[in-house]
Amino acid sequence: MAGDGLITIGGLARACGLTASALRFYDDCGLLVPVRVDGMTGYRYYSEAQVDRGVLIRRLRGIGVPLEVVSEILDGDSARAERLLDDHVAELAERAREAAAVTRVIKAEIRAGVMLSAAVLAAAIEQVRSAAALDREIPVLSGILVESSADSVTVTATDRYRLSTRAMVPVRPSGATWSAVVDASDFGGIGSWLRELDEVTMRCAGGELVLTGGGAERRCGAIDAAYPDYRAMLAGLAAVRTRVVAERDALLAVLENWGAEQIVFFADESGLFVRRNGRIEPSDTEPQASEPQHIPASVTGPDTELAFSPTTLRPALVSAIGPEIMLDIAAADAPVVVRSANDGDLTTLVMPTAIANSKEPRA
Structure with missing residues (x-):
């Protein structure tokens, strides 16, 4: 309390259930002006009669009455105040x-799930499925991560040596954000069914991924485990030093009959040179490395040499989108990013291997 029956701003705040900063705001708005302000200190002082006005302001603001309407209610006659309150309640x-109504629509969309082109989903599953682990040493890596957000659906798989991720634009987005890890084997026979449909709806319910289309429903069990943070892996990639753009089919044709032999790439300004480098598995005989084969390619950046296991490289090339592929190379011992030269929807990481011998890549 202050002298002359006046109340300090702190005292009024306690009495009204408001904060001192709110009282200063209402002073600036002209809703609750102190009866005196000390010219030296700037302290605000209020009368006891202003407590009721402060309480009323708090209650009106508590039900969302706009400031200008609060002022009219406080300063107008009772009949107008009642009309303004009735109008506000009607608006609420x-x-x-x-x-x-919006909530009902959103709930219906959540229950219905996200709608996708069935052909696009089938292609995306096939493109990433081969990157899932075949063994069950780490069970979650034998699955495909399916993520639905406000504007996209993403499928991702990795076996630690290769990672593939594909984003798709929904025909109709879902009202919910969710994710599920689906056993890759559950997706094995679903492609033929999807290709018979125009569109498919997908949702996550009861620990399962549910796909609905053409009057039929398919359910895929989910793996209850945390999936690796692949986005952090992508964000943490080293800067690209050398970029190679080549025809995918030409590269696959060279690799087609090389079996389980290490594949060595050498890229320079004249293109891409590829050779096999002997078997990765032990053998009674020591096979000779092949002569390098030249593949026309656009190469930017310094000359580079690196090797791959065919079990990781071939699936990445087969699943690539479009006639050309782009290889973004940071180092011989860092993941290589494989993606379409004209379509960035599918991104695949392939881990190189150590070169088995030191022979020069070209004759």
């Missing part, structure tokens, strides 16, 4: 009805 009721 209308907003509640609108919110309920």
Whole structure:
């Protein structure tokens, strides 16, 4: 309390259930002006009669009455104050009805799931499925991560040596954000069914991924485990030093009959040179490395040499989108990013291997 029956701003704040900063704001708005302000200190002092006004302001603001309407209620006659309150309550009721209607639509969309082109989903699953682990040493890596957000659906798989991720634009987005890890074997026979459909709806329910289309439903069990943070892996990639753009089919044709032999790449300004480098598995005989084969390619950056296991490289090339592939190379011992030269939807990481011998890549 202050002298002359006045109340300090702190005292009024306690009495009204407001904060001192709110009282200063209401002073600036002209809603609750102190009866005196000390010219030296700037302290605000209020009368006891202003406590009721402060409580009323708090209650009106608590139900969302706008400041200008609060002022009219406080300073107008009782009949006008009642009309303004009735109008505000009616507006709140209308907003509640609108919110309920929007909520019903969103709930229906959540239950319905996200709608995709069935052909696009089938292609995406096939493109990433081969990157899932074949063994069950780490069970979650034998699965495909399916993520649905407001504007995209992403499927991702990795076996630690290769990573493939594909983003798709939904025909109709879902009202929910969710993710599920689906056993890759559950997706094995689903492609033929999807290719018979125009569109498919996908949702996550009861620990399963549910796909609906053409009057039929398919359910895939989910793996209850945390998936590796592949986005952090992608964000943490080293800067690209050398970029190679080549025809995918030409590269696959060279590799087609090389079996389980290490594949060595050498890239320079004249293109891409590829040779086999002997078997990765032990053998009674020591096979000779092949003569390098030249593949026309656009190469930017310093000359580079690196090797791959065919079990990781071939699937990455087979699943690539489009006639050309782009290889982004940071180092001979860092993941190589494989993607389409004209379509960035599919991104694959392939881990190089150590070169088995030191022979020069070209004759």
